[in-house]
Each structure stands twice: as structure tokens, then as C-alpha cells.
Amino acid sequence: MSSAKSASGFDVELPRSLQAERRDAIAILSLARPDKRNAIDDPTVAGIEAFFAALPDGIKAVVLKGEGEHFCAGLDLGELTARGVAQGIAHSRSWHRAFERIEFGKVPVVAVLHGAVVGGGLEIAAACHIRVAERSAYYALPEGSRGIYVGGGGSVRLPRLIGTARMMDMMLTGRVYGAEEGQAIGLSHYLVGSGAGLSKGIELAERIAGNAPMTNFAVTQVLPRIAESDPAAGYLTEALISAIAQGDDEAKARLKAFLDKRAPKTVRG
Ligand code: 1HE
DSSP states (O other): OEEHHHHHSOOSEEOTTEEEEEETTEEEEEEOOGGGTTOBOHHHHHHHHHHHHTOOTTOOEEEEEESTTOSBOOBOGGGTTTOOHHHHHHHHHHHHHHHHHHHTSSSOEEEEEOSEEETHHHHHHHHSSEEEEETTOEEEOTHHHHTOOOOSSHHHHHHHHHOHHHHHHHHHHOOOEEHHHHHHHTSOSEEEOTTOHHHHHHHHHHHHHTSOHHHHHIIIIIHHHHHHSOHHHHHHHHHHHHHHHHHSHHHHHHHHHHHTTOSOOOOOO
16 A cells, blocks of 8 residues: 555555546546556455545546556456355445445546456446547456456446447457447547547546536436436426526526626537
């Protein structure tokens, strides 16, 4: 374990497999175990949970990326052989806790993907709010061929992105999607050239950080719940969060700026 605070201003102990860096309101968290293709072991899962739980108030968005040639090779398969059923359940639940800290944490998270985005690597990417893929990225769920099953929330999050039928195909047949196919089916939001992912990810994170905090809260915390509730509850919840957001001082200041012709217009490009 190393203290990230002295190096980068985060008040959290991180394992060697994670590195954190701060650029003003943006935190960059790197999976930093390239010799093992950023495979996620138990200390890494605990570190991810701790990092997202302890984000300082000044951080408005996070970029998650992987060091080396690949984003993430998924679960550290070396840890798997010694586990019994009860330990397996506890292990999967520890991934759920950590990834919930990403999906329903304090701020939006942008994932920058390249190389292998497989197994648990795809699961952690799916827990992020925005995905930027470089052209080297490819996606697979090799759990089927390893005799196991996803355990990092993939059964819940991946069908939302690509549908149950595609996930079933990936798991049963070992189908691998390339970056362009992944973009077409909704695994990534943005597709960029090799090496351009981080700058695009930071650009998007900075744009997100410039939003009113209440808007980011509503989009990341409330929208997914509305999308999964029955329409009547959804409309009611939407009315409530809409009123809460527009009643916030930040919204009033932004609306006044537009009416005073001091705010940017909505234009393409
Ligand atoms: C690993 C892992 C790993 C690499 N656990 N050690 N994930 C998988 O089934 C994917 C397994 N990995 C691969 O298919 C390949 O490693 C890659 C395609 C990602 C990269 O290939 P390559 O040629 O660049 O690297 P490599 O030579 O295969 O691996 C380099 C080292 O990383 C090697 O260790 P070394 O000590 O011999 O150098 C590999 O053993 C090690 N390595 N991937 C442990 N995953 C919560 S449930 C989630 C369930 C899952 O995620 S299942 C999917 C697991």
C-alpha cells in the first residue's frame, strides 16, 4: 500500500496496482499493473472502493484508465482457484460494492479504453458513466471459456448497454467485438485514434465538471433509477428532481446568464 495523499492530494491508501493523479477538478485513476495486464486482484478491488468513497469535495469528475497495452484483463485468475462457494459469493459482493461506488458515487466517471477490455475489465467499464474507446480496444467475456460466470455486476449493467441477447452470445460463443463494432452496439460513446483516449477523456471530464453539481447528481443518480421504474413513478420522480434542480441557485444563475446573453448557445461541434 502507498499513501496517495502525499503524492497526489488524495486522502486514501492505495495498493501499488492503482495510481491517482489530480488535475484541478479532475481525478485520474489508473489501473497500474501492466505486467499482469491490469488484472484486478483483491487489493485492487478494495483500493477502487476506498478511492471513490474518499474523493475530495473539489473533485468534480474522474477519468479511469489502464497503464500499458491493455485497459484491463478482468479478474486476477490466479486468485480464483483457492476459493470455495461462500468465499466466491463474498468476492463477487466485494466487486459489487466497489463498482457501486463508481456508478452511484459522488461524481461522474469517464472510462478510457484501449486494448483488452475483457471480463471484469468490461464490467468496470460498464459501471462508468461515459466510455471513450481507442481503436485498439476490444471487448470479450471469456468467463464462458474459463468455466466461470461474471461477478462484477455485468449481468445487470451489460444488458442495459447492449441487450441480453448480445451478452449471451459473448458469453456462450466467446465472441470478441472490435472497437468499431463496440461503438456501433453501444459499448462506447466515443471512438478515437490510438493514444488519443486520455486527452478526449479529460476534455469530456472537464466539460462534465463544468455542469451544475445538481444536474450531474440528477443524471447519474436519478436518471438510471427512473429508467428502471414504472412510468408513473418515473414521471413523478422526474417532476420532483426537475423542480429541485431548477430551484438550485446554480440553475438560477445559469438561466439568468443565458437570458442576459452571457452564456454559450447550444451549437454543434
Ligand atoms: C493475468 C490475467 C488475468 C493476464 N489474471 N493474470 N480474464 C481473462 O480470461 C483474460 C486473460 N488474459 C488474456 O487473455 C491475455 O492476458 C490478454 C489478451 C489480456 C493479454 O495478452 P498478452 O499476450 O498481452 O499478455 P499475456 O502474456 O497473456 O499475459 C501477461 C501476464 O499477465 C502473464 O503473467 P506472467 O507472470 O506469465 O507474465 C499472464 O498470466 C498475466 N495475466 N491476464 C491473472 N486475468 C468478478 S468476476 C470477473 C470474471 C472475469 O474477469 S473472467 C475473465 C478473466
